[in-house]
Amino acid sequence: MELEIDIPSYFLCPISLEICKDPVTLSTGITYDRENIEKWLYASKNNTCPITKQVLNDTELTPNHTLRRLIQAWCTLNASYGIERIPTPKPPVDKAQIMKLISNAKIPQLQIISLRRLKSIAAENDRNKKCIESTNGAVEFLASLVKQKNSTNTMSMMRDGAESTSASDEALGLLYNLQISEAGLKTLMGKNGEFVESLVQILSNGNYQARAYAVLLLKPMLEMADPIQLISLKTAFFVEIVKVLRDQISHPARKAALQILIEICPWGRNRIKAVDAGAVPILIELLLEKLEKRETEMIMVVLDQLCGCAEGRADLLKHSAGIAVVSKKILRVSQLTSERAVRILYSVSKFSATSSVLQEMLQVGVVSKLCLVLQVECTLKTKEKAKEILKLHSRVWKNSHCIPPFLLSSYPC
Numbered sequence: 001m002e003l004e005i006d007i008p009s010y011f012l013c014p015i016s017l018e019i020c021k022d023p024v025t026l027s028t029g030i031t032y033d034r035e036n037i038e039k040w041l042y043a044s045k046n047n048t049c050p051i052t053k054q055v056l057n058d059t060e061l062t063p064n065h066t067l068r069r070l071i072q073a074w075c076t077l078n079a080s081y082g083i084e085r086i087p088t089p090k091p092p093v094d095k096a097q098i099m100k101l102i103s104n105a106k107i108p109q110l111q112i113i114s115l116r117r118l119k120s121i122a123a124e125n126d127r128n129k130k131c132i133e134s135t136n137g138a139v140e141f142l143a144s145l146v147k148q149k150n151s152t153n154t155m156s157m158m159r160d161g162a163e164s165t166s167a168s169d170e171a172l173g174l175l176y177n178l179q180i181s182e183a184g185l186k187t188l189m190g191k192n193g194e195f196v197e198s199l200v201q202i203l204s205n206g207n208y209q210a211r212a213y214a215v216l217l218l219k220p221m222l223e224m225a226d227p228i229q230l231i232s233l234k235t236a237f238f239v240e241i242v243k244v245l246r247d248q249i250s251h252p253a254r255k256a257a258l259q260i261l262i263e264i265c266p267w268g269r270n271r272i273k274a275v276d277a278g279a280v281p282i283l284i285e286l287l288l289e290k291l292e293k294r295e296t297e298m299i300m301v302v303l304d305q306l307c308g309c310a311e312g313r314a315d316l317l318k319h320s321a322g323i324a325v326v327s328k329k330i331l332r333v334s335q336l337t338s339e340r341a342v343r344i345l346y347s348v349s350k351f352s353a354t355s356s357v358l359q360e361m362l363q364v365g366v367v368s369k370l371c372l373v374l375q376v377e378c379t380l381k382t383k384e385k386a387k388e389i390l391k392l393h394s395r396v397w398k399n400s401h402c403i404p405p406f407l408l409s410s411y412p413c
Helices: 034-043 065-077 095-104 108-124 126-134 138-147 167-177 182-189 194-205 208-224 227-231 235-247 251-264 270-276 279-287 293-306 310-318 322-328 335-351 355-363 366-375 380-392
Strands: 023-025 031-033 157-160 163-166
Touching: 023 034, 023 065, 031 034, 034 126, 095 108, 095 126, 095 138, 108 126, 108 167, 126 138, 138 167, 138 182, 138 194, 163 167, 167 208, 182 194, 182 208, 194 208, 194 235, 208 235, 208 251, 235 251, 235 270, 235 279, 251 293, 270 279, 270 293, 270 310, 279 293, 279 310, 279 322, 293 310, 293 335, 310 322, 310 335, 322 335, 322 355, 322 366, 335 355, 335 366, 335 380, 355 366, 366 380
Parallel strands: none
Antiparallel strands: 023 031, 157 163
16 A cells, blocks of 8 residues: 555564554564464464464454554544545454354254354354354364254255255354364364264265365375274275275366375285275276366376285276376476386286286287487486386387387397
8 A cells, every 4th residue: 555644663563564453462562464364374274473473373363443443533533635444344253152152052943053153153264163063062163063963853854946055064063164273183084984984875875065075174184193993994995095086076076085095004014905995997097088287197196006905006007098098197296206106017017917917008008108218318216116117028029029129129138
């Protein structure tokens, strides 16, 4: 804002140097504009005072009414310069209000209305999200609605024309939108995995929106889980995650499902569980589509993990496009994709190289592509793997007419 008059420095927020519209004071004694300091604390997840750099044990924001009145008076005095008076801000949501809404949400007739009001409050800003999460019993109550999906209360419905929703779906959406902290996610995860089981049921029986919320909530929960919890995941869990990929519920849900598989497949027998759930053919079908770079990379990472077991390699070879589509991604997407594709081909050529597989690799251009890898600029790791594959079966491949003559010179001795 450019003005012909000087603005008193103590009217300005130290972070943005704009006039404070809603001045609040931290425990360090420094006054900031509420919107700016809440972005610093909640959106950017800082725990220090921006000016003093002190760690904040208490992030309570105290309204500075005296400064606000001074700013409003100054605005009034300078109205002739085009300065508009800053309105008195409405009080922020507090825990008492949240508790009242939680209490109302326990009454069947008020349940949906209360949950939607909580959702609206959470959508306003990050500060409100933290306020809801930190309100005693709020997250636990929302989780209980999700877990008790088939109870009378949680199936309360509100109809607007043709639309209807359940309290369970509203609670699930709110839990996701709260962007719960690490500590909160660990609490949700629990020791017995009961809440995870509830989310799996929603993945199995819920509508598309509920399934999307479920998988998007599962992703950060599983990132916080300990190895024992990851190892104990049941086959039904993998079946539902693969269905999310198959049904293509939404772009964010698909990416979350891929990230979940990347996170959990390295543990225990999870690779085999994922293969038994039909992950490999679904991933191959996805690769046949036009995908963004990051999605392709994630699919290749998961396929690489699954091809680390015999069952995964068998499913890859069983698919008519398996070998060809993996080879096609080399040198076309990114270095990570090329590296993972070559790793997959290495696993196949080392552990599953029947004569028919070797002939297929020749015919679909795998051997030519590997020779090309040795000629172009590529990572050393990828080149070394490609060279190992070519050496493994040089007696079968080296003199084949399927390899273009200009690539034969790069074939390793």
